[in-house]
Amino acid sequence: MTRNASARGPARRRLLQGAGSLLAAAALPARAAPAGAEITGRLARYMVEARDRPLPQEVTLACKHRILDTLGAMISGARMRPGEMAMAYVRGLGGVEEATIVASNLRTTAINAALANAMCAHSDETDDFEPVTKAHPGSATVPAALAMAEKEGRSGLEMIRAVALGYDLCCRLLLALGPDLVRGSHRSAEGTSSTFGALGAAAALARLDERSTRFALSYAAQQVSGLWSWVKDEDHIEKAFDFAGMGARNGVTAVTMVQAGLTGVADVLDGTHNLFIALSTDPKPEAMLDGLGSRYFVTETAIKTFSVGYPIQSPLDATLTLRERYDLRAADVQRVVVHLPTDAVGIVGHSAMPDVNCQHLVALALVKGAVSFSDSHDASLMQDPSIRAVREKVEVLGDPALMMREAPRSARVELFLADGRRLEHVTKFPPGTKENPLTTERVNAKVRDLIAPVLGAPRADALIAQVNDLENLSDVRGLRNLIAP
Structure with a gap:
């Protein structure tokens, strides 16, 4: 490359940069520098x-x-x-x-x-x-x-x-x-x-x-x-x-x-x-x-x-709370209505993944009385006749009243029972939130359940302790x- 050619390079870049800046200034609205900049x-x-x-x-x-x-x-x-x-x-x-x-x-x-x-x-x-x-x-x-x-x-x-x-x-x-x-x-x-x-x-x-x-x-x-x-x-x-x-x-x-x-x-x-x-x-x-x-x-x-999509934490907590409080079984329930914040319905309303499908997991909770890691990830359970039958009774609705900044992932669950009763529970802050935190022992228990099948119980316990x-x-x-x- 000649000396003149190498000198032209920076000059050309400056020209292009200047033209680009003029075009950008013409295309974009002026913005004031924010207070306390840097x-x-x-x-x-x-x-x-x-x-x-x-x-x-x-x-x-x-x-x-x-x-x-x-x-x-x-x-x-x-x-x-x-x-x-x-x-x-x-x-x-x-x-x-x-x-x-x-x-x-x-x-x-x-x-x-x-x-x-x-x-x-x-x-x-x-x-x-x-x-x-x-x-x-x-x-x-x-x-x-x-x-x-x-x-x-x-x-x-x-x-x-x-x-x-x-x-x-x-x-x-x-x-x-x-x-x-x-x-x-x-x-x-x-x-x-x-x-x-x-x-x-x-x-x-x-x-x-x-x-x-x-x-x-x-x-x-x-x-x-x-x-x-x-x-x-x-x-x-x-x-x-x-x-x-x-x-x-x-x-x-x-x-x-x-x-x-x-x-x-x-x-x-x-x-x-x-x-x-x-x-x-x-x-x-x-x-x-x-x-x-x-x-x-x-x-x-x-x-x-629960190892499931976060918008489903509150519905599961509410469902299991009602099941335990009233000693219910899936056969007792004729209809379930799950009220979620409106922005959550599109995420967990009808997912093909079992751990992100609200209807499936609520049905699973009613049938089994718990939602384990293995069950929440078992795709075959989505075809289980007993769980599918209950899932058909579960309706998920978006509720604008639940769009609360202080509790953006709350839920309200209604159970309509065969004996005519209607039961309801609202979970505003599911376990694990800053308002309802888990103890060290509960965190340890969750993690042990996750890693012991992979690493073995002795190594899992040693890792948790460390x-x-x-x-x-x-x-x-x-x-x-x-x-x-």
Whole structure:
């Protein structure tokens, strides 16, 4: 290339950039800079500080509960089709042995491990859920944290703090964008938020400085994605990627790229082309920072009592409460009406997946008096004559009165009995919510039920005990022999 030709290159780029800016200015409405701008820098500085900031005792406990709950989802999900396919895919990629794939003899890069373990975590509906934003923070944040903690040889306490930060970024991003505005643009709230959850955890464990954290935020922002088309996935395979695998991979990718020296944009959350105005028609950027260091979203997510779609937690709780209180059997019930928030009906109203089908699971609860992990995932039970007969009596209705911000996943169940009685129960906050939290013993019991069939009871008990004492683990690599054969 001649000297003149090489000189023309930058000049041409400047000309094109100038023309592009003029066209963009003509096409887009002017936006005032938000009050208290420089969101990127303020967030990056907090992220750097948070990795060494002591957490309140109740936040540490909440983190350990969510880490253990997500490990349960990962390990049980490793024996389900989405998890098995993710593991087979990653096995074919090879890679440096930095992190462990749960329930397997495979170690691979942190990026690949985060992807596979996260898809395992959302192989079904076992992972936690934030009721206001509808995010699923654990299934992306915890696998990313585990992968990076293994890669870097971090302590259990460092992992706990990283997970708390990841939950905060995951949920706050949706609050800044407006959860309903995200869905109104046909985007998936879960897919949109999961990248930032994974990024927060991975950046803390990589111990990035402020400049590198800014770059990692930009690399993560470029990858933020997710469409609401996941509702059409009948196999729960792409959904496992959309909700969890994609975000975990993206967050760890962003951090490891910056670790490798790649530079980026230092203010992706500010200015003309920032993330918020790209993804929202009415963003609230300050929501990304509000309450940081005092409000911890890890304490606000709901741990599922039943391994089913979250909108079905309250209907099952209400149904089983009535069944037990009045000593009912399925034969006593002539008709069931389940009232759900209107935005839940399209998700769980007529799903082909047994663990996301409200009518089927309510019928199962009436017939069996319980909803176990194995039964909720047994597709053959959808054809069982006794359960099908009861399912035909179950009607699911959207009820605008249940669209309550303070209790967005409540339910009202009516049972009409053969003797003429009508019984009703409202579950506003199902077990596992912040208003009705599970004890450590109940979290342990749920996880033991999930992982003992995969790892065996002795190893399951050892893993549960170690995570309950995670803040005293000097190196997270000490979990390797407990999470995998």
